[in-house]
Amino acid sequence: MKPSRRDLLAAPLLAVPALSACDRFASAAPAQGPEALPLKDILPCPFGATGMTWQLDQADWIAQTLKHCSQLTPEWEQKMERTLGPGFTYDFEPSDRVVGFARDNGLRVHGHTVIWYSQGAEVFDDATLPRDRFAAEYDRYISTFVGRYKGQMAGWDVVNEPVAEDGEGLRDCHWSRALGMDGYMVRAFEQAKAADPDAVLFLNEYNLENIPKKGATFLKLVERLLKLGAPIGGIGTQSHLDIEIPAGQITTFMRDAASLGLPIHVSELDFPMQREGRMPDLRSVADKRAQQVARVGELAEAFMALPERQRYAFTTWGLRDIDSWLVREGKSSDSPLLLDAEGRANPAYQAVVAAVG
Template identity: 35%
Template sequence: MKLQSLRRAVFGLSTAALLVAGTAVPGHAAGTADPVLRDLAAAKGVYYGTAVTASKLTGTYAAVTAGQFDSVTPGNEMKWGSVEPVRGDFRWSGADAVVDFAEANGQKVRGHTLVWHSQLPSWVENGSWTAESLRTVMTDHIATEAGRYKGRIHHWDVVNEAFEEDGTRRPSVFQRVVGDGYIADAFRAARAADPAAKLYLNDYNVEGINAKSDAMYALVRSLKAQGVPIDGVGLQAHLIVGQVPSTLQANIKRFSDLGVDVAVTELDIRMRLPATEAKLAQQKADFKAVTQACVAVARCTGVTVWGFTDSDSWIPDFFPGEGAATPYDEGFRPKPAYHGIAEALGWSGGPGPGPDPVGGCAVTYAVQNQWNGGFTAQVTVRNTGTAPVDGWRVGWAWPSGQSVTQAWNASVSQSGTSVTAANLPYNAVVAAGGSVTFGLNGAWSGANTPPAAFTLNGAACAVSMPTAG
């Protein structure tokens, strides 16, 4: 797909006329179009993804996820304790929701994770096992989960966090009972369950060259020599501001030289709170450096941030007094780090003079007709920026279960409550100060409540409700 075809504005709807103004974007000049990370990444031949929480995939959270990222990773929904808390009792709703969302929005899915020492159900962690019985339980679990999503997962983190900091094997229940061979067994079971998925070994504190990454390197080399089907290595990259390893790119390169792909799988860069301009500037440089290191190595396939917004970050709960670790703040406003990522992917818009609001668009939405179970609406979006919009993408979420049944002057798709409207070939360009109008018919039941949040090309927009006169 051409880059231009993905550059689409995002606006929203309500049941009364409403105005969508620009977002406050730190470090971005007023009137400058925000970059779309998934487009920039695709142009570089990599993906840019985010971890997500299934229960939050509505409203602005869903719109930014769909608009900015071309890969998603379920943060918790595919872990053993989530999908099989009781032996043989599989619970798929959260994982299904993430996979369905990704497919509806043209995104890849990184499956995370099949075998991990943490977030295991008690029946696995505390069971009375022989090596053979635990191996069977493990491979049966892999066969069931990976088999359920066969053909729908791009990468699987097959084994997660197998090493201690000194490079010795972590004494998980699998290591203690089955022994060193559990890792090869897990990869073989995953390949049998889904031959098309790329199979990864994933760990943290292995971003630079050190004792732990040396042990991981030796294991990958050994697995390759044994013919074990390992396709990639995941470097989690839970980093601290100002501490990106100087050997990151060299480390990516040496793993790729073994004949495996490499991905940065869980990137966040935390700081001691409160955040300051200086810390945010350093964080921008760090996100840029990590992204550049991946882009520089041919077999680095992409980067995933571990949550794109500070409102969905694990850091404050695990590191008291630290946080602000993601590219967006808690109000879904891009931070300087977001622009650092974009610059590493080739965006040349520059950092701008400071945290000025972006005057991107003004949207008027009016219900022209409403009847029992249905309505007709007309939407006009005006480009209030100083440059033309070349291709627009509209995203919103219905808060009351409404659905679009017909549309004109736009291509509209819906998955659950999330809706995307895109330009047609003849109305892709909206001049500065110009506008474009489209209409829709919709269905409703019980209420026709207006959406509460909207985005423009993946960036959240502020919303104001004009007073009726």
């Protein structure tokens, strides 16, 4: 019999002492790999992770995914570098495999990603392609791709990472040069809405919690696009967390984002303890772990405090540490996800469960 949320929350491994303010999770004792109860049964919203075609042949990945997840995001198979070929040819076979796996196993699917500034320029060459051809192929790609999965997707990341790195305005890219800075985004949402009218359509971005200026620019962009008629249905915050940001910063962004009234997706959560590009790092492992647990706990608490209708899903970018792109690419050797390589609970897992309680 499936345990109730009350039974799961009452389990001994989930006990975390109550503290004050946003850092009350920081003292959660580092777990020695206890069993992780199913996240999909604990969280009061869908819990998701990513999947790739090569993982579909791994029995341990399948077992852990079906244990913990109610939602799956294709990690790479729906990116334009995989789906779009020379001469505007399409290949959706890998995407079909991931979507089919999810469908066959009762998981809902979140599509990622339709339009991204960093991909497609080799084919959508704004310097040589006539504007009318550019616009026509842009529309055809979105309508074909999104329409292929009509009725099968819970939502889509329609436009990904449009805000400049430092939050100073928007990114210049092949899409904006050909179709206008706001124009390419409005057009993408309109085409996606026509192709899959029941899916929730997201504007997705990173560093929104980490860089307050970028978060503010992003929310202003959402408001402006809505006024221009873009059928934006949700906000995606990737939440690749910098664990050294000040306490309260995540809560502030989540509160500001919630004020728009749209569903919010924590869409790509991870939280490495290692610094990137900042030396020297004199923190002890205990200090880094405390920062990690505190920031993940704050994010989870701020998300769980949202009205139910605004909690679209809580998604980690990879399920276990060994599934993380950070680990695969050698950018991290610590525990950037909720589960360790064996699928047991990392300390941050307990912070998420405590936030639910």
